[in-house]
Amino acid sequence: MEIKKLDLKWTGKLQPLLINSVKHIILHHTAHPSWNVMDVHNYHQRSNNWIGIGYNFFIEKDGTIYEGRGLNIGAGATGYNLNSLHICFAGNFESQTPTEEQIKSGKWLVRYLLSLCPFGVDVMGHKNVGRTACPGKFFTLKEFKEMRRMTKEEQIKLIQEKAGLDDNTMMYLQFYRYGDALIEKLANAMD
Numbered sequence: 001m002e003i004k005k006l007d008l009k010w011t012g013k014l015q016p017l018l019i020n021s022v023k024h025i026i027l028h029h030t031a032h033p034s035w036n037v038m039d040v041h042n043y044h045q046r047s048n049n050w051i052g053i054g055y056n057f058f059i060e061k062d063g064t065i066y067e068g069r070g071l072n073i074g075a076g077a078t079g080y081n082l083n084s085l086h087i088c089f090a091g092n093f094e095s096q097t098p099t100e101e102q103i104k105s106g107k108w109l110v111r112y113l114l115s116l117c118p119f120g121v122d123v124m125g126h127k128n129v130g131r132t133a134c135p136g137k138f139f140t141l142k143e144f145k146e147m148r149r150m151t152k153e154e155q156i157k158l159i160q161e162k163a164g165l166d167d168n169t170m171m172y173l174q175f176y177r178y179g180d181a182l183i184e185k186l187a188n189a190m191d
């Protein structure tokens, strides 16, 4: 899978998002039955007077993933733009259901973004942080929420519990040059 880039025209300057300050990945729907990424881009410019589409990434009904603001500061939820990445799925999930392709692409994208973000980042719906139905009652958030990245401490605890490794062994693992990546791999395999 891949993230496709559009030749979006912005009416202002994009501001880089500090990836280490990201705490949440927030999921949205367009709340419109047929709008695509360009419709949302145009709408956010025309009606909201934003520089362009507010979402960092957008997933069409056929599963195509587009970069919106990418790793720049988005506009998706009041108070949650400086510490969140926003993914929008095309559709109104108060009356429609997301396609299988969308869910598959969404999971791939969340997993990829989590790998770029700091430990402990969680995944949630817009409605978990604002007064909205977004991303709609037919969007199953549960399986996305379960993808949250464990903190380093949680990873170590899990490995110790499941594999019975003692503190010294864990210490040794952490001193190993690729220790952090290895610990995360092990924790994910045991989760």
Ligand SMILES: [Zn+2]
Binding pocket: 027, 028, 029, 076, 126, 132, 134, 135
């Ligand atoms: Zn939303």
